[in-house]
Amino acid sequence: SMVLTPLALMGMRFVVPAPAGQSLDGVEVADGLTGEVLVIGFGRFGQAVCQALLAEKAEVTIIDNDVEMIQAAGTFGFRIYYGDGTRLDVLRAAGAGTARLVCVCVDKSDVADKVVELVKAEYPLAKLFVRSFDRVHAIKLRGEGVDYEIREVMESALVFGREALVALGVDRDDAHRTMEDIRKRDAARLELQMHEGIMAGAHLMHRQPVTPSPLTEPARKAQALNPEAEDVLADETRYSG
Incomplete structure (x- = not known):
């Protein structure tokens, strides 16, 4: 059954403690999952991604370690794993081994990098789509061979x-x-x-x-509208040479 017994929920609390002030009551979680899409991170970005997956009835499993996000995922009817997506045991239990696509939608670049490294090493056949955070991060991810990245x-x-x-x-x-x-x-x-x-x-x-x-040539030079802006622009000009 996808719904864990109270005893199993107690065990899950021991393995992955809920943050202070958050309760796992009412959270439905699962183990040993299989599915075609694994989404790691169900914040605002992951939720938007999942709207499209939901519309096409894709088999989606969610990994998140925030109780509120897990509860939100429950309203989508997705299979859910409460845990840290940078851990191999969590990825394995959530079904990464059978996933065709892994979507890394976490909200920190260093966390995304850890997940990418782990998935590339352990599940090289899965397509890897990643939320990037800036130009430097996008270049890094492309260099690591992810299948798709997009700056948030x-x-x-x-x-x-x-x-x-x-x-x-x-x-x-x-x-x-x-x-x-x-x-x-x-x-x-x-x-x-x-x-x-x-x-x-x-x-x-x-x-x-x-x-x-x-990305296109400006039609005119920047114009400072107050003395403070003029000082900042002058400093930038001196710095840029």
């Missing part, structure tokens, strides 16, 4: 930018083409950085973490 805010920011253009009176088709051009430029730059290093394709980048740089 990239696509939503592009859509936001497109709608901002439309609000300013730009034709929607033109705004869409602009966003597609930016997307292609960004992908090309990322590919260049993969092979030539993080500084490639972005001559304005002079320090870590990676400094944002425009």
Whole structure:
């Protein structure tokens, strides 16, 4: 049965203690699972991913170590494993060995890296989709051979930018083409950085973490609107040479 007895729940509490102030009462969990998709991390990102999987009736198993997230996953009808997705025993018990696809949706890059390393080593046949957090992390994940990665805010920011253009009176088709051009430029730059290093394709980048740089040539120089901004821009100019 997918629902554990009270005695089994007590055992699970001993193995993976619930955070202070959180209760496992009412949480349905399972062990020895099988399924085609394993989702590690059921926060806001993982929940959005699972909406699509739910719509197509994919067999989904969730791993999370947050009781509230586990309870939320229960409303989706998914199979659930309460535990730490960076542990091999947890991955095994949650069905990683039979998963066709492992989706790493955790909210910390170092945790994502640990999961990626473990899955690549122990379950090399599973496709590995990973939430990345910035440009440096995206390049690292691609170098490790993940099947797909996406920066967590990239696509939503592009859509936001497109709608901002439309609000300013730009034709929607033109705004869409602009966003597609930016997307292609960004992908090309990322590919260049993969092979030539993080500084490639972005001559304005002079320090870590990676400094944002425009993908199209600005029409004018930046204008400071108060003395404080002028001082900051002057410092940046001196630093950049």
